[in-house]
Amino acid sequence: MAVTIKDVAKVARVSPSTVSRVIADNPRISEETKKRVREAMIELGYHPNFQARSLAVKSTQSIGIIMPNSATKVLENPFFPEVLRGISQVAREDRYGIYLSTGATQEEIFEEVVQMVQGRRVDGIILLYSKTNDTVMNYLLEEDFPFTVIGRPYNNAERITHVDNDNIYATKQVTKYLIDKGHKRITFIGLNPEVVFTIDRMEGYKQALKEAGIPFNEQLVVQESSLKEGGVEVAKEFLLANEPSTALVVTDDFVAIELMSYAESLNIRVPEDISIISFNNIMLTNHMRPPLTSVDIDIFQLGLEAASCLIEKIKNPTILPKRLTIPATMIERKSCASLK
Amino acid sequence: MAVTIKDVAKVARVSPSTVSRVIADNPRISEETKKRVREAMIELGYHPNFQARSLAVKSTQSIGIIMPNSATKVLENPFFPEVLRGISQVAREDRYGIYLSTGATQEEIFEEVVQMVQGRRVDGIILLYSKTNDTVMNYLLEEDFPFTVIGRPYNNAERITHVDNDNIYATKQVTKYLIDKGHKRITFIGLNPEVVFTIDRMEGYKQALKEAGIPFNEQLVVQESSLKEGGVEVAKEFLLANEPSTALVVTDDFVAIELMSYAESLNIRVPEDISIISFNNIMLTNHMRPPLTSVDIDIFQLGLEAASCLIEKIKNPTILPKRLTIPATMIERKSCASLK
Numbered sequence: 001m002a003v004t005i006k007d008v009a010k011v012a013r014v015s016p017s018t019v020s021r022v023i024a025d026n027p028r029i030s031e032e033t034k035k036r037v038r039e040a041m042i043e044l045g046y047h048p049n050f051q052a053r054s055l056a057v058k059s060t061q062s063i064g065i066i067m068p069n070s071a072t073k074v075l076e077n078p079f080f081p082e083v084l085r086g087i088s089q090v091a092r093e094d095r096y097g098i099y100l101s102t103g104a105t106q107e108e109i110f111e112e113v114v115q116m117v118q119g120r121r122v123d124g125i126i127l128l129y130s131k132t133n134d135t136v137m138n139y140l141l142e143e144d145f146p147f148t149v150i151g152r153p154y155n156n157a158e159r160i161t162h163v164d165n166d167n168i169y170a171t172k173q174v175t176k177y178l179i180d181k182g183h184k185r186i187t188f189i190g191l192n193p194e195v196v197f198t199i200d201r202m203e204g205y206k207q208a209l210k211e212a213g214i215p216f217n218e219q220l221v222v223q224e225s226s227l228k229e230g231g232v233e234v235a236k237e238f239l240l241a242n243e244p245s246t247a248l249v250v251t252d253d254f255v256a257i258e259l260m261s262y263a264e265s266l267n268i269r270v271p272e273d274i275s276i277i278s279f280n281n282i283m284l285t286n287h288m289r290p291p292l293t294s295v296d297i298d299i300f301q302l303g304l305e306a307a308s309c310l311i312e313k314i315k316n317p318t319i320l321p322k323r324l325t326i327p328a329t330m331i332e333r334k335s336c337a338s339l340k
Numbered sequence: 341m342a343v344t345i346k347d348v349a350k351v352a353r354v355s356p357s358t359v360s361r362v363i364a365d366n367p368r369i370s371e372e373t374k375k376r377v378r379e380a381m382i383e384l385g386y387h388p389n390f391q392a393r394s395l396a397v398k399s400t401q402s403i404g405i406i407m408p409n410s411a412t413k414v415l416e417n418p419f420f421p422e423v424l425r426g427i428s429q430v431a432r433e434d435r436y437g438i439y440l441s442t443g444a445t446q447e448e449i450f451e452e453v454v455q456m457v458q459g460r461r462v463d464g465i466i467l468l469y470s471k472t473n474d475t476v477m478n479y480l481l482e483e484d485f486p487f488t489v490i491g492r493p494y495n496n497a498e499r500i501t502h503v504d505n506d507n508i509y510a511t512k513q514v515t516k517y518l519i520d521k522g523h524k525r526i527t528f529i530g531l532n533p534e535v536v537f538t539i540d541r542m543e544g545y546k547q548a549l550k551e552a553g554i555p556f557n558e559q560l561v562v563q564e565s566s567l568k569e570g571g572v573e574v575a576k577e578f579l580l581a582n583e584p585s586t587a588l589v590v591t592d593d594f595v596a597i598e599l600m601s602y603a604e605s606l607n608i609r610v611p612e613d614i615s616i617i618s619f620n621n622i623m624l625t626n627h628m629r630p631p632l633t634s635v636d637i638d639i640f641q642l643g644l645e646a647a648s649c650l651i652e653k654i655k656n657p658t659i660l661p662k663r664l665t666i667p668a669t670m671i672e673r674k675s676c677a678s679l680k
Contacts, residue, residue, distance in 0.1 A: 004447045006447065017454070017483070023458075062439070070428060071432070072425045072432065075425045081418075084415055092448070097441065098442055099437055099438070100440060102436065110356070114360040142357055284623065284624055287628060287629075288627060
């Protein structure tokens with residue numbers, strides 16, 4: 001069993017916080033007490049891991065986590081707590097703390113990153129998103145600072161260690177699943193086109209249509225942002241169109257759940273009138289009426305691998321960049337109907 | 341509009357990252373470039389807030405968040421992302437970063453706190469829990485380090501700024517609500533008795549019974565931990581007892597949701613056979629079948645106020661300790677039946 005601060009405190013007949021202060025060489029502690037505590041540490045073979053390491057290699061034993069928007073907004077979506085869970089598991093094992101960004105604008109986030117890097121606040125950074133034109137990613141590359149990305153970097157992907165799903169393949173599969181059920185008018189609902197996973201998922205959607213000989217129709221692509229701003233009015237437009245879609249491919253469960261409530265308020269039945277399939281497989285999907293078919297992208301594992309790769313890179317800066325692909329699996333529930 | 345690093349970069353004809361490095365006085369930047377950038381900063385009236393502040397007052401512009409267990413475990417419960425959302429809102433406004441603990445054991449958490457305090461990693465700390473015997477809280481008090489608590493400190497509450505609900509009153513109200521519906525055998529399901537809000541909620545439960553002239557029965561108190569270890573078998577014991585309870589007061593929605601699925605598997609109907617009321621009002625409660633009656637404790641506000649009080653304390657260390665009470669409101673849904 002590992003020796004703890006408490007054990008040292010007991011042997012040295014001081015409080016655990018005194019032991020901690022001795023470790024930190026706090027001037028408030030007398031030399032006599034310091035000597036007694038240090039003897040107890042040697043006697044018991046106690047190693048104050050973090051401080052020793054931190055002093056020896058100027059490590060901060062912290063990793064920075066950069067979110068795409070303010071934590072206040074981002075943490076509403078269960079994706080982020082889940083990815084943090086995966087990251088923390090690795091961080092805890094290696095005794096790293098986690099430093100979270102809180103900025104909302106591109107500018108604020110950029111300044112936070114600069115602060116983390118220039119102020120040597122963290123040993124490395126995980127970006128929880130990837131956009132087409134990302135100043136943060138360029139900056140970290142330029143600084144040669146250890147970082148990993150969840151998602152596919154739009155540029156320089158071969159120089160950046162990243163963890164991603166095969167979003168093109170996964171979306172092609174779910175679109176094909178709907179086509180096999182007889183759907184031809186399928187609407188694609190994604191985040192804005194600067195978000196790389198939206199680009200990849202749309203590509204998968206297009207590939208499936210092409211293979212089935214269904215022409216791609218620009219009108220059947222809806223941006224989540226227009227839905228957020230327009231709410232039920234925008235949803236009405238495509239749910240109650242002259243020739244309405246019979247199925248939706250939605251890139252985020254949260255948007256799908258919102259759409260289900262819009263559909264309900266418009267007396268449109270899921271799946272009888274419209275089939276819905278989405279991504280992330282958050283817990284809520286299983287409790288919806290009907291339960292929602294969703295792609296499990298293994299968010300926990302995305303976080304865990306991104307953190308493992310980062311810590312590996314911190315320990316060995318010359319390690320080669322790599323790409324890890326986490327399997328994505330469709331969890332079939334009751335939100336898709338067959339038209340045949 | 342605020343002047344940004346980008347504006348400075350444009351005027352000085354350098355990249356934004358060069359501006360950042362000038363701010364950080366990086367030796368890789370030539371004196372000539374530094375001069376040009378600094379002139380641009382003066383010309384535009386740009387103030388690099390965080391660095392200036394950090395250097396001037398030795399501030400870290402970070403607050404530490406201490407969780408009761410590993411983040412990997414804790415973040416499964418939507419309480420924590422929600423409380424982080426509230427904290428981040430304030431942190432962002434005041435340009436603080438957030439430093440999360442990742443430790444799982446008391447010992448690991450204690451070491452992390454020592455590291456934060458002695459290593460001056462953070463300007464202040466928020467404890468997201470309160471236990472009867474908390475070495476962390478004692479340590480922070482002893483060190484006179486700025487901190488606030490979400491929950492009621494069991495000892496020294498008058499010396500510690502904390503943000504809490506009136507848990508005694510809220511639980512008394514919901515228990516009375518069940519009694520008014522004709523329930524007499526009401527089981528109380530709480531976390532372990534070291535957690536202060538469990539103590540307070542049990543007290544409220546007892547007070548309601550007492551006022552109604554119903555004797556308190558030790559047998560009708562179940563610890564969540566026994567339920568977690570024993571699963572459906574333990575649930576069976578009280579759901580299928582000789583003289584079963586007709587209602588449950590559960591201190592956490594997540595446990596209530598688990599119990600609902602146990603009940604379903606045992607062919608016990610909610611609310612016809614058993615009424616359930618719980619705490620936190622997480623999003624899922626509204627999507628359950630039946631929707632779950634739950635107490636909205638305003639988690640976001642708990643986080644927001646704890647962060648506001650902490651930053652106030654960091655800026656003015658002589659400020660008096662205070663207690664803030666966030667209102668709790670029962671959200672009535674469909675999980676409680678009348679026996680009358």
